[in-house]
Amino acid sequence: MLDRPTNRPDLPEEIARRRTFAIISHPDAGKTTLTEKFLLYGGAIQMAGQVRAKGEARRTRSDFMQMEKDRGISVSASAMSFDYSGYRYNLVDTPGHSDFSEDTYRTLTAVDAAVMVIDGAKGVESQTQKLFEVCRLRDLPILTFCNKMDRESRDVFEIIDEIQENLAIDVTPASWPIGMGREFIGCYDLLRDRLELMDRADRNKVAASIEISGLDDPKLEQHVPANLLEKFREELEMARELLPPMDPQALRDGTLTPIWFGSAINSFGVKELMEGIAGFGPEPQIQNAEPRKIAPEEPKVTGFVFKVQANMDPKHRDRVAFVRMCSGHFKRGMKLTHVRSKKPMAVSNPVLFLASDRELAEEAWAGDIIGIPNHGQLRIGDALTEGETLRFTGIPSFAPELLQTVRAGDPMKAKHLEKALMQFAEEGAAKVFKPAIGSGFIVGVVGALQFEVLASRIELEYGLPVRFEPSQFTSARWVTGPDKEMDRFINVNKGHIAHDNDGAVVFLTRLQWDIDRVVRDYPELTLSATKELM
Numbered sequence: 001m002l003d004r005p006t007n008r009p010d011l012p013e014e015i016a017r018r019r020t021f022a023i024i025s026h027p028d029a030g031k032t033t034l035t036e037k038f039l040l041y042g043g044a045i046q047m048a049g050q051v052r053a054k055g056e057a058r059r060t061r062s063d064f065m066q067m068e069k070d071r072g073i074s075v076s077a078s079a080m081s082f083d084y085s086g087y088r089y090n091l092v093d094t095p096g097h098s099d100f101s102e103d104t105y106r107t108l109t110a111v112d113a114a115v116m117v118i119d120g121a122k123g124v125e126s127q128t129q130k131l132f133e134v135c136r137l138r139d140l141p142i143l144t145f146c147n148k149m150d151r152e153s154r155d156v157f158e159i160i161d162e163i164q165e166n167l168a169i170d171v172t173p174a175s176w177p178i179g180m181g182r183e184f185i186g187c188y189d190l191l192r193d194r195l196e197l198m199d200r201a202d203r204n205k206v207a208a209s210i211e212i213s214g215l216d217d218p219k220l221e222q223h224v225p226a227n228l229l230e231k232f233r234e235e236l237e238m239a240r241e242l243l244p245p246m247d248p249q250a251l252r253d254g255t256l257t258p259i260w261f262g263s264a265i266n267s268f269g270v271k272e273l274m275e276g277i278a279g280f281g282p283e284p285q286i287q288n289a290e291p292r293k294i295a296p297e298e299p300k301v302t303g304f305v306f307k308v309q310a311n312m313d314p315k316h317r318d319r320v321a322f323v324r325m326c327s328g329h330f331k332r333g334m335k336l337t338h339v340r341s342k343k344p345m346a347v348s349n350p351v352l353f354l355a356s357d358r359e360l361a362e363e364a365w366a367g368d369i370i371g372i373p374n375h376g377q378l379r380i381g382d383a384l385t386e387g388e389t390l391r392f393t394g395i396p397s398f399a400p401e402l403l404q405t406v407r408a409g410d411p412m413k414a415k416h417l418e419k420a421l422m423q424f425a426e427e428g429a430a431k432v433f434k435p436a437i438g439s440g441f442i443v444g445v446v447g448a449l450q451f452e453v454l455a456s457r458i459e460l461e462y463g464l465p466v467r468f469e470p471s472q473f474t475s476a477r478w479v480t481g482p483d484k485e486m487d488r489f490i491n492v493n494k495g496h497i498a499h500d501n502d503g504a505v506v507f508l509t510r511l512q513w514d515i516d517r518v519v520r521d522y523p524e525l526t527l528s529a530t531k532e533l534m
């Protein structure tokens with residue numbers, strides 16, 4: 001294990017050893033495979049392949065798990081915890097589909113770092129780039145894993161150049177691959193001067209690791225075939241000359257990413273990556289909140305909901321709220337204050353998604369992710385505290401860019417449809433507006449695919465076929481202001497007024513001109529394209 005360079009040597013050990021991160025990647029780069037290997041090393045699963053296969057035995061433990069099976073989506077995949085070499089890793093999953101997804105963006109507010117997985121043959125792909133930009137907005141530290149080195153891949157300098165160019169981040173090699181494709185034998189670990197050799201015969205075996213004292217060490221000749229050795233020595237010298245060295249502070253600032261090369265499917269390079277996450281972390285960070293920031297070592301418990309997963313069982317309409325713990329030492333059964341409603345909430349059955357099993361979370365520390373089953377009280381952005389009135393900031397809300405009218409296939413089922421839509425609105429899957437005049441609902445999303453996802457979920461979870469149709473409106477603005485001015489505005493603009501799922505007033509239009517007119521005619525009102533979630 002590397003020494004832990006830290007700017008917080010004072011953190012209590014339980015917090016200092018936690019690493020909460022997400023994986024960002026383009027579909028097919030190897031996120032699932034890498035996750036399996038993390039869990040394998042974490043001792044959480046006996047054999048790789050279980051994340052996909054979803055080991056039956058552990059699924060039948062409780063009804064809760066049965067729900068998950070019925071629903072066919074994995075809740076445990078939303079957040080997984082595992083231990084390795086003294087560290088507690090919390091891996092938060094980013095949803096996979098390739099359309100722009102708000103969910104993904106919110107997930108990234110719950111982590112302290114991201115692992116970017118790229119395919120060595122493909123380099124930086126579109127989805128990776130998008131997700132990277134979000135990490136950049138939050139200055140998240142990023143560690144890079146260049147996967148599939150066992151296959152023909154691009155030239156290493158070319159890959160590094162592409163990352164530096166396209167993502168405008170410095171890259172430092174943490175390891176250097178030797179050979180490529182069929183000739184790939186392993187990597188040179190630049191952080192520790194070791195040779196890591198890949199075992200092609202046993203995919204689940206940890207690589208052999210040989211200590212090397214510099215590029216002239218005769219041991220290199222013993223292990224590296226002569227036809228690869230010269231090229232490797234040249235490349236490494238060049239890399240050392242041209243590329244920046246590892247700088248933990250630059251990594252923490254999000255301006256430098258270390259890159260490891262490996263092959264997830266061969267379990268190769270994974271251990272080094274995990275040690276990198278442990279070593280360079282970082283540990284749970286200070287969270288932005290109003291009226292004050294929250295430090296992880298504060299004694300009182302705080303946390304916020306960054307994701308709500310509803311309808312895990314179509315029969316029960318239960319939800320699980322995923323909470324990122326920000327401070328304090330949480331113990332099961334604790335009474336916390338639900339800040340939005342100011343009501344106490346006994347958290348008696350929180351779940352921790354330990355990869356080996358889903359367990360009741362007896363305790364949790366800053367950095368941990370716990371799931372709280374509830375009946376709808378907990379919404380995205382909600383804060384839980386021991387009484388303090390806090391609002392965590394920075395969970396993004398997106399302006400809906402596409403509006404459509406939705407109707408139930410069967411007009412008698414309008415009430416059912418309303419219920420379904422409200423639920424999705426709470427989950428953050430869409431914005432839902434009920435026009436003041438007329439029937440039907442207007443749904444606002446950020447990416448077109450979200451309409452399809454919604455239609456199929458409403459049908460699947462509520463047994464309700466629906467139709468999405470073009471709406472006469474193209475923009476939505478939330479309107480706030482003094483009561484009198486609001487009344488005057490609403491009365492004059494009835495045909496353009498709708499209410500969202502919280503009852504907030506929304507102005508719908510298709511003309512920028514309309515928006516400008518309202519701004520001019522009603523100087524006391526504020527029009528906003530997004531609604532603050534936190």
Ligand code: GDP
Pocket residue numbers: 025026027028029030031032033034147148149150151262263264265266
């Ligand atoms: P995801 O879509 O990012 O979750 O990608 P997966 O983990 O499902 O991997 C996509 C495909 O790439 C699968 O067929 C994997 O077996 C394969 N794959 C993953 N890692 C490697 C690797 O290191 N080498 C090779 N050759 N294939 C890999």
